[in-house]
Amino acid sequence: MARRALILLEGLPRGNGLLYVQAAQRLGLHPITMSTDPAQYDYLAAERSEAIRVNTENLDALIHECSRMRATYDIAGITGFSGADESVYATVGKLCRHFDLPGPSPTSIERCCDKFTQRQLLAEAGIPIPAYRLAANAGDVESAAADIGLPVILKPAVGSGSSGVRLCRDVDELAEHTTYLLGGKHIWRSSPRMLVEEFAQGPFYSADIMGNEVIGICTADFGPPPHFLYRECTHPAPLTDDEHRRIADVSLSCLQALGLGWGPTNIEFRWTPRGPVVIEVNPRLAGGTGPRLVQLAYGVDPITEHIKLVIGDEWNLRKRHSHTATARILYPERDGILDWIDGDSRAAAVSGVAEVKLFVEPKTPIVRKADYRDRIGHVIAASPSLAQSEAILQRAVDFISWSITPFPNLRG
Template sequence: MARRVLILVEGATNMLLFVQAAKRLGLHPVALSADTARYDYLAAEGIEAIRIDTGNLDALVGECSRLGATYDIAGITSAQESTYATVGKLCRYFDLPGPNPESIERCCDKFAQRQLLAGAGVPIPAYRLAANAADIESAAAEIGLPVILKPAVDSGGSNGVRLCRNAEELAEHTTYLLGGKHIWRSSPRILVEEFAEGPHYSIDIMGNEVIGISVLDFWRPPHFVYRELTYPAVLTDDEHDRIADVSLSCLRALGLGWGPTNFELRWTKRGPVVIEVNPRLPGSPGPQLVQLAYGVDLVTEHIKLVIGDEWNLRRSNSQTAAARFLVADRDGTLDWISGNSRAAAVSGVAEVKFFVEPKTPIFRKYDYRDCIGHVIAASSSLAQTKAILQRAVDLIDWSITPFPAEKE
């Protein structure tokens, strides 16, 4: 009998979680990636990683057909938003369970997403689409400062996203986005949005069921670099219900509801305002926190859906779980980073993870890529979890030597 294989087309920060979950389900995972070096850790798991242009549907069909001659393809999926629509097309081609690719493509275009949500009466920030500096200046004047400036596509993890509080910051970020520093896969399309002020929440849905609502804190503006993520968010019953209702309205408006969806919104003076909808699982450490807080393994249950098995979304836990992100405070060379063993020994700490090795050059991007590690903790109460996190983080330290100043 042919071995059952799960094909993973890219995996972002969740690739290892998918590989480990697939193996627990008795599947043989195979990773397809345009850059297999980013998953070099898979070799230790004995996992095959095949280099291929994951933006080329025909090439992927050919590779999956080749794998199908040796294996029984149980399912095809991805944890990366930019390849998720392609996965939907692959699943349709091979008659496997998968997401609707047209719905995914519309959702991944933040301008198209905004239009659909607005048409359905979902509360969203005021917005305009811009293609050049004049458009941006005009849109900001219409909406009124402060505004958010971000790419209409590929802005995940706050990539290219900035709060512009005045004309100087607006001009500065316009230059960044249009002056060659930001990498565009196609012609520049920029969203200029009203800044929705208030607590920032992240909502995880599987199918049509709300699994968890977390609160996400950022380091200081004008950038949106993650500081802390906590499950569950402290909400009144009314706030919880209103957030859940708005999230489900988004699903209907966008034609989603198969598999996982992650929402971000802010609670403003006018209630919940949707910031964005992501047709995928949350990035790591979101799935780990959901499992600690609620006892639901999002990755495993997603794979069950992908291979046609019945999932189990029943909660088996009730804790407060939180992650603190360790963020580089300057550009330079990471001399050393230490304290992980001491931090991991603190009672209640679930994981301490460093993402970079000593002697690594650090170039801050002012988005998720500035995180050099995280600490995860869980306990029976919010106050206790926060205290555990702080004790652990206080035991970690690092040194970054700034790059030498260039001579004029």
């Protein structure tokens, strides 16, 4: 009898690929990662997990490889483990349709990945969103910002992980970021299309959903503007029953408007004087520490339950406990060469700390990109109460330190 395999399509080197591999193995599956460059996932060798080099942007090549594998394996399911690239899931959906496997609607995923199309569909459904305009050039950006009123958010219409997203507080910042996006520094996969959006101000919340069920709602703080880098995330968010219900109701309306509702979705909000305003709908699991926080807070492992859904097994989102889990994301304060970084073992030894991860080694060059790639580590703590979890987290983070020597000024 052929061994049951789970195909994992591409992702991020610092994403949740390892958790998918481990969860698949626990479920008795043989995980096979398909990647343009498998070497970027260092855990594959450590886990002795199979990988196949293939151009993951070429659907025909992926179909060919999966067809070839069916001679050896029973392919139980296909999914992506990306934490911040929804386009992977559109490809996953197409592969699942081709091989008649459970999977998301590729059309719905593609509509959702285009932030302008997503905004249009949400607006048509009467869902509260920020004011927005589409722009293709500097003139469009300038007139859109004048219509909406500064400050505005300027970002690519297609993209993820906060890449190219910036708060523009005045005309100089707007011009500077427009030049950045259009001047060759930002990589466009297609012709440049930008969104100019009203800056919706208020507390940030994020709903984690599987199928049509809201598993939990977290809150997050960001580092200093003009960029949007997650600094701290907490599950569950301290909400009243009414606030929780309102966010959950809007979340389910988003799924309906966008044709989602199969598999994981992550929806970001700002709580404004209008109530919950939708910032973005991501047709995937939350990236980074998100799945781990959900597991620690509620006893539900969203990655395992996602895999069960993918392979057609019965899944279970029943909460097993109610704790507060909180994460601090670590960022470098400057560009340069990382001389040293330590304290992680002492941080991990603090009672109540669930995870400490450092992503960089000494002598690594640090060049900040103002997006998810800037993360150099994280610490996660969990306990029965918010105050206790925050205290544990701070105690652990205080143990971690590093030194960065700035690059030499070569201008003389």
